[in-house]
Amino acid sequence: MRSVENALQLEIPLNAQYIRNLIMAAHGVHDHIVHFYHLAALDWVDIVSALKADPKKASQLGESLSNWDQNSAKHMKEVQDRLGTFVKSGQLGIYANGYWGHPAMKLPPEVNLLAAAHYLQALHYQRRINMVVSILGSKTPNIQNLAVGGVANAINPENQSALNMERLYYIKTLIDEVQGFVRNAMLVDVAAVAALYADWTGYGKGVTNYLSAPDMPMDTKGTTFALPGGYIENADLSTFKPIKSFNDDFFKNGVKESIKHSWYKGDWNKHPFEESTDPNHTGMEYDGKYSWVKAPTFNGKPAQVGPLANVLCMYAAGHAGTKKYVTDMLNTISAVAKTKVGPAALHSTIGRTGARAVRCAVMLDECTNQWNALVANIGKGDVKTFNTPKFPSGEIRGVGFHEAPRGILSHWSVIDDGKIKNYQCVVPSTWNAAPRNGSDQPGPYEASLVGTPLANPEKPLEVLRTVHSFDPCLACAIHMVDAKGKDIITVKAL
Numbered sequence: 001m002r003s004v005e006n007a008l009q010l011e012i013p014l015n016a017q018y019i020r021n022l023i024m025a026a027h028g029v030h031d032h033i034v035h036f037y038h039l040a041a042l043d044w045v046d047i048v049s050a051l052k053a054d055p056k057k058a059s060q061l062g063e064s065l066s067n068w069d070q071n072s073a074k075h076m077k078e079v080q081d082r083l084g085t086f087v088k089s090g091q092l093g094i095y096a097n098g099y100w101g102h103p104a105m106k107l108p109p110e111v112n113l114l115a116a117a118h119y120l121q122a123l124h125y126q127r128r129i130n131m132v133v134s135i136l137g138s139k140t141p142n143i144q145n146l147a148v149g150g151v152a153n154a155i156n157p158e159n160q161s162a163l164n165m166e167r168l169y170y171i172k173t174l175i176d177e178v179q180g181f182v183r184n185a186m187l188v189d190v191a192a193v194a195a196l197y198a199d200w201t202g203y204g205k206g207v208t209n210y211l212s213a214p215d216m217p218m219d220t221k222g223t224t225f226a227l228p229g230g231y232i233e234n235a236d237l238s239t240f241k242p243i244k245s246f247n248d249d250f251f252k253n254g255v256k257e258s259i260k261h262s263w264y265k266g267d268w269n270k271h272p273f274e275e276s277t278d279p280n281h282t283g284m285e286y287d288g289k290y291s292w293v294k295a296p297t298f299n300g301k302p303a304q305v306g307p308l309a310n311v312l313c314m315y316a317a318g319h320a321g322t323k324k325y326v327t328d329m330l331n332t333i334s335a336v337a338k339t340k341v342g343p344a345a346l347h348s349t350i351g352r353t354g355a356r357a358v359r360c361a362v363m364l365d366e367c368t369n370q371w372n373a374l375v376a377n378i379g380k381g382d383v384k385t386f387n388t389p390k391f392p393s394g395e396i397r398g399v400g401f402h403e404a405p406r407g408i409l410s411h412w413s414v415i416d417d418g419k420i421k422n423y424q425c426v427v428p429s430t431w432n433a434a435p436r437n438g439s440d441q442p443g444p445y446e447a448s449l450v451g452t453p454l455a456n457p458e459k460p461l462e463v464l465r466t467v468h469s470f471d472p473c474l475a476c477a478i479h480m481v482d483a484k485g486k487d488i489i490t491v492k493a494l
Contacts, residue, residue, distance in 0.1 A: 002400025016150035018374035026132035031405035032360035037122035053109035068184035150386035195336035204349030206448030208235035210309035228317035240316035258438035272412035295437035305407025391418035429477035
């Protein structure tokens with residue numbers, strides 16, 4: 001969508017920008033809550049160990065770290081009893097795939113119980129913030145309101161069939177409700193886990209060139225953003241160079257992809273506008289082609305993307321909210337660990353996890369900011385949400401980018417006489433899951449695993465911790481289409 005708008009140099013109404021921004025911010029909060037609690041926390045938290053905890057001590061620990069009102073001893077006992085029912089049944093259900101009792105697990109039982117309680121609470125709060133996405137986008141996932149030129153949301157403050165003040169204030173209620181959980185439970189939990197696994201600040205560093213996109217455009221042309229983005233080289237925040245607009249040549253000219261080690265025809269290193277995607281599976285070749293993922297580079301080097309890259313770039317750019325949450329988290333970690341922990345610890349597996357929690361808090365604040373901007377603009381009498389696109393004859397090119405929950409997402413369109421001629425996606429997990437590039441430099445996943453200790457090679461929990469810290473999605477990273485319309489795979493739904 002943004003790539004087509006960029007090709008057309010099409011301006012977007014302010015209301016459409018704010019609605020899009022609200023959807024993206026709420027989706028980011030939802031994604032980050034789900035990632036930590038329901039996808040990655042059990043790499044660190046031993047659920048079975050929580051059965052040995054003293055609920056009163058778990059409650060006291062929680063209350064010493066924050067004023068979250070769902071940390072009572074009564075609540076901890078209720079959660080422990082629920083976990084006990086799971087274990088006694090022999091069917092751990094949602095907890096079935098954890099490496100319980102693994103020697104790399106080392107949280108005290110009370111911390112495990114506290115985290116288990118918040119795991120269950122998170123199921124409620126991720127659903128509440130996702131309702132913002134469904135109200136504005138008509139459904140979630142795969143929202144239905146977006147269009148080239150704006151959004152399909154009709155605004156009428158007095159009409160029950162349109163986006164009115166009743167719906168807008170319900171959205172505000174949902175945002176406010178989730179604020180307490182993120183600030184008083186999630187940020188604290190992540191800091192406590194980081195402090196008690198302090199040795200993991202020494203693992204998972206990998207690629208330290210960081211790339212992120214500016215996002216939340218606040219004008220019609222995409223030249224002013226609420227959240228900054230840019231590029232940091234070799235972990236040095238002083239090298240930060242911003243990406244300033246959707247037309248910034250620094251980004252547009254810096255991206256290339258290699259297929260030297262990917263299962264596609266040829267061996268080239270091309271700009272996305274010039275690429276093709278021609279599958280050619282040769283089997284596993286450890287010194288040759290071994291992945292369906294292409295290998296992106298920025299200015300000729302691999303780059304890590306995702307919440308860590310985004311947080312570091314926003315921090316380097318001086319974004320006030322990011323600096324506050326990073327400082328607060330590092331102070332909490334230092335207090336629990338009883339030693340000073342500085343920003344350098346972020347370049348690690350546990351740092352990526354911490355950065356995701358920081359970004360969650362930043363995005364939740366941004367939900368409020370975008371809501372305020374939308375309501376204020378409607379209050380001025382502006383209800384426009386769409387500009388009609390007009391496609392010229394001849395070839396035009398455009399790139400659209402977005403700082404998605406897993407990192408910078410970019411789409412590259414070549415349009416000829418109003419029809420798509422070439423379309424390439426360079427998505428977050430393509431950057432992070434990349435095989436070696438044309439210069440044989442490893443991608444972030446590969447580089448981050450070097451030197452990782454394994455307590456039990458048959459149960460490689462430590463590998464999962466690092467890979468999960470990127471929030472991997474290979475389904476996002478690989479895009480293939482059979483132009484002849486043949487079925488590639490058939491799945492039977494039971």
